[in-house]
Amino acid sequence: MRSSNVIEAYILIAVEPKPAMADIEKRIMKFRRLYELVEVLGPYEIMAKFRFRNKEQLIKILDELSRIEGVKDYLVLITTKKLKSKIS
Numbered sequence: 584m585r586s587s588n589v590i591e592a593y594i595l596i597a598v599e600p601k602p603a604m605a606d607i608e609k610r611i612m613k614f615r616r617l618y619e620l621v622e623v624l625g626p627y628e629i630m631a632k633f634r635f636r637n638k639e640q641l642i643k644i645l646d647e648l649s650r651i652e653g654v655k656d657y658l659v660l661i662t663t664k665k666l667k668s669k670i671s
Contacts, residue, residue, distance in 0.1 A: 587618035590635040591618075594648065595627035595658040606626055610651055614644055629659065 596611075598604045604622075611620055611631055619632040635641045641659075648654055 588636065588640065590641060591662040592633050592635065592641060593660040593662070594631045594633065594644075595623070595660070596629040596631065596648070596654060597626065597656040598628045598653055599655040600653065603627070607651055607653050611648070614647065616640060616644060627656075 596607070598607055608620065608622075609630060611617065611629070612633075614633075616633045616635055617631060618634050621630050622628060623630045633641070635644075635645060642662075645657070645659065648657060
């Protein structure tokens with residue numbers, strides 16, 4: 584269960600050129616606070632789930648992400664309320 588002071592964020596990441604995706608994924612896997620990393624279909628190719636203690640940690644990750652060559656764009660989604668969670 585997550586604490587109320589934890590910031591949970593999903594970052595959708597667009598990659599260009601596509602052959603750079605494996606390298607970008609490897610670099611993101613080294614990020615602190617990374618909880619889950621998956622490939623997705625749609626306008627973004629990668630979705631990363633992070634958990635932060637404060638907004639400064641989020642800003643640091645966004646700064647690191649923006650420095651990766653091949654990251655064309657990203658979209659940050661911050662969760663506000665967990666409606667259902669299933670543990671498998």
